Amino acid sequence: MVAAMADSDSGGVSRRGFLIQSGTGSAASLLGAASLPAVRSSAQAAPAPAAAPITEIGPGPVPVQLQVNGKTVAARIEPRDTLAHVLREQLGLSGTKIGCDRGACGACTVWVDGIPTPACMTLALDVAGTAGKGGRAARPVTTIEGLSTAQGTLHPVQDAFVAHDALQCGFCTPGMVMSCAALYERKRSQGQLAALSEGEVREAIAGNLCRCGTYPHVVRAMLSTAKGTGNGKNGGSR
Amino acid sequence: MNAFTWVEVTTAEQAVAQLSAARGGSALLKAGGIDVLDRLKEGLDAPERLIVLRRPTAGSKSTLSEISEIPASRLPDSITRLLPAGNAGDAPQPRDCLRIGALVTLAQIASHPTILRALPALAQAAHAIATPQIRAVATIAGNLLQRPRCWYFRSADFHCRKKGGDECFALDGENEYHAIFDNRTCAAVHPSGAAVALLVLDAIVEIQTASGTRQQRLSAFFVSASQQGGDVKRENRLEPGEVITHLYIPLPSPDERSLYLKSKQKQSFDWPLCEVAISVRRAPSGAGSLLQAARIVVGGVAPIPWRAKAAEAALLRLSKLDIESVRAIAQAASDGARPLAKNGYKVPLCQGVVAQAVMQILSNA
Ligand SMILES: Cc1cc2nc3c(=O)[nH]c(=O)nc-3n(C[C@H](O)[C@H](O)[C@H](O)COP(=O)(O)OP(=O)(O)OC[C@H]3O[C@@H](n4cnc5c(N)ncnc54)[C@H](O)[C@@H]3O)c2cc1C
Ligand code: SF4
Ligand code: FES
Ligand code: FES
Numbered sequence: 237m238v239a240a241m242a243d244s245d246s247g248g249v250s251r252r253g254f255l256i257q258s259g260t261g262s263a264a265s266l267l268g269a270a271s272l273p274a275v276r277s278s279a280q281a282a283p284a285p286a287a288a289p290i291t292e293i294g295p296g297p298v299p300v301q302l303q304v305n306g307k308t309v310a311a312r313i314e315p316r317d318t319l320a321h322v323l324r325e326q327l328g329l330s331g332t333k334i335g336c337d338r339g340a341c342g343a344c345t346v347w348v349d350g351i352p353t354p355a356c357m358t359l360a361l362d363v364a365g366t367a368g369k370g371g372r373a374a375r376p377v378t379t380i381e382g383l384s385t386a387q388g389t390l391h392p393v394q395d396a397f398v399a400h401d402a403l404q405c406g407f408c409t410p411g412m413v414m415s416c417a418a419l420y421e422r423k424r425s426q427g428q429l430a431a432l433s434e435g436e437v438r439e440a441i442a443g444n445l446c447r448c449g450t451y452p453h454v455v456r457a458m459l460s461t462a463k464g465t466g467n468g469k470n471g472g473s474r
Numbered sequence: 475m476n477a478f479t480w481v482e483v484t485t486a487e488q489a490v491a492q493l494s495a496a497r498g499g500s501a502l503l504k505a506g507g508i509d510v511l512d513r514l515k516e517g518l519d520a521p522e523r524l525i526v527l528r529r530p531t532a533g534s535k536s537t538l539s540e541i542s543e544i545p546a547s548r549l550p551d552s553i554t555r556l557l558p559a560g561n562a563g564d565a566p567q568p569r570d571c572l573r574i575g576a577l578v579t580l581a582q583i584a585s586h587p588t589i590l591r592a593l594p595a596l597a598q599a600a601h602a603i604a605t606p607q608i609r610a611v612a613t614i615a616g617n618l619l620q621r622p623r624c625w626y627f628r629s630a631d632f633h634c635r636k637k638g639g640d641e642c643f644a645l646d647g648e649n650e651y652h653a654i655f656d657n658r659t660c661a662a663v664h665p666s667g668a669a670v671a672l673l674v675l676d677a678i679v680e681i682q683t684a685s686g687t688r689q690q691r692l693s694a695f696f697v698s699a700s701q702q703g704g705d706v707k708r709e710n711r712l713e714p715g716e717v718i719t720h721l722y723i724p725l726p727s728p729d730e731r732s733l734y735l736k737s738k739q740k741q742s743f744d745w746p747l748c749e750v751a752i753s754v755r756r757a758p759s760g761a762g763s764l765l766q767a768a769r770i771v772v773g774g775v776a777p778i779p780w781r782a783k784a785a786e787a788a789l790l791r792l793s794k795l796d797i798e799s800v801r802a803i804a805q806a807a808s809d810g811a812r813p814l815a816k817n818g819y820k821v822p823l824c825q826g827v828v829a830q831a832v833m834q835i836l837s838n839a
Binding site for chain 1: 475476477478479480481482483488492507508511512514515522524526531604605606607608610611742743
């Protein structure tokens with residue numbers, strides 16, 4: 237496999253050239269972007285049959301697809317771009333905040349595959365779909381913008397935050413809501429929403445720092461929406 | 475962050491080949507990427523190639539991202555020979571083991587039924603690390619291999635010993651979070667909470683090398699600058715280009731117990747000031763002492779997870795649980811401590827967490 241890589245690196249083997257071409261071809265048809273080679277692959281040599289091919293990307297920008305809030309969108313990213321950066325700067329989804337940029341505050345929390353994830357410590361390529369052989373599908377990302385419906389109906393957790401004054405300056409709020417809504421959805425899918433405990437809420441928001449100290453209101457908002465009381469219009473059934 | 479080429483691999487063999495193929499050593503392996511991103515953002519590492527070890531996408535399976543129980547009968551000899559002997563002097567007995575792949579996340583570990591039931595110290599340690607968001611991404615091997623959190627080390631402005639310089643800025647500087655043991659060359663504490671638990675559970679680490687695999691006890695894996703074979707620039711015996719593939723943990727017998735405790739400054743998530751894992755094996759009744767085996771490892775106090783051997787010995791002598799004996803064990807836990815100017819509080823803290831762990835485990839044992 238090392239030999240295969242070295243061969244293709246020296247440019248002598250046409251397989252790599254072929255893969256680059258096919259990579260660009262499919263990238264172009266998918267994204268309408270016919271520029272840089274997207275993905276270079278070299279097949280894994282025997283004897284490890286199960287291994288996927290090695291994929292090389294960058295260091296310059298490459299066209300990729302991201303699956304954000306249910307839509308597939310095209311982006312051009314460098315391997316070093318974080319998901320938080322791409323969401324905010326390229327896709328205009330500035331609801332996701334960057335506080336510490338080191339995984340320590342939770343302001344950048346988004347869902348990847350439905351799980352709260354620090355977007356500042358995730359490289360966009362970790363979730364991007366790449367074209368070509370050795371390419372892969374994008375992983376679904378949900379941001380605060382994707383939590384409410386296109387018609388503007390808020391998620392029950394968002395309603396409850398409003399009803400219970402669970403925010404002050406609002407900087408931590410998108411991340412806080414993403415952590416809370418993930419818990420809400422998990423409990424709901426287990427049919428356990430009404431059994432939601434204070435401990436579970438505190439646990440879920442342990443990675444979300446709030447300088448304004450809204451924690452007690454966040455907990456109250458969550459507990460009351462889970463029990464279907466005291467929240468806004470969509471209480472508990474959405 | 476410097477620009478780099480992203481090289482995506484799904485097997486340890488591929489990762490090793492890519493790491494060794496990189497000329498000039500400017501390749502860095504990424505698993506969950508939590509520590510790697512921190513280092514890239516600070517400019518502490520600037521690799522030309524980031525070797526990204528990923529779980530294969532849907533369809534194909536990989537033991538690298540799985541937790542599985544391996545019955546004694548199917549355990550490879552290379553692992554069996556490293557298991558602890560039942561009694562001193564005996565040959566190691568094959569035991570059922572839990573195998574944890576290098577890419578398994580801390581969240582997976584903290585919620586795995588077998589780990590919760592049989593290896594509580596590990597479940598508790600994994601659960602106490604960082605935040606839910608980080609645990610969803612961070613891997614077990616990455617946790618063991620993350621670099622220290624000394625603030626001088628983490629700042630590109632300080633070319634300290636650990637980076638090949640000739641000075642330790644912490645020794646006469648801001649050292650309130652630094653080591654109280656073995657701290658004269660480099661006082662950075664070992665950062666891994668999972669390591670503390672895995673050490674009292676007799677874990678074995680399996681490593682992919684360029685020529686095959688090798689196995690070693692985790693107790694021989696971490697090494698400080700002052701120990702034989704130690705190098706201040708590294709924290710363990712993983713050679714450049716090698717990749718951890720699995721951990722094997724012997725499943726305890728019914729008379730064994732373990733637990734983990736963490737003392738921290740903040741109520742919600744925080745790095746430990748001091749953390750401890752303990753495992754004990756009850757003695758048969760009428761044996762005179764309460765326990766026939768005990769292991770205590772303290773974190774946050776030394777450049778490696780710190781085995782509190784004097785406290786273990788005192789614990790093994792214990793014939794009944796009373797406040798005097800617990801105090802003696804706690805005193806023994808800080809044997810050899812030499813605090814720096816600003817971390818003297820870690821001496822009583824270390825004694826306190828050990829005392830708490832001992833009382834807690836003996837009241838449930
Ligand atoms: C806010 C915050 C709080 C934290 N609190 C704690 C805490 O309380 N306790 C604690 O223990 N940790 C804590 N951490 C650290 C965190 O747990 C680690 O950074 C994380 O576990 C690293 O795992 P990873 O998979 O992301 O590793 P990566 O960042 O991908 O890798 C870390 C290192 O290991 C190497 N590596 C990874 N996998 C392998 C492998 N299979 N073989 C060989 N080399 C490998 C990489 O090259 C790199 O050098 C905290 C982190 C943050 C951001
Ligand atoms: S404690 Fe270690 S890492 Fe920190 S400044 Fe000293 S030598 Fe560097
Ligand atoms: S900005 Fe990502 S955790 Fe703080
Ligand atoms: S509302 Fe201001 S930081 Fe939380």
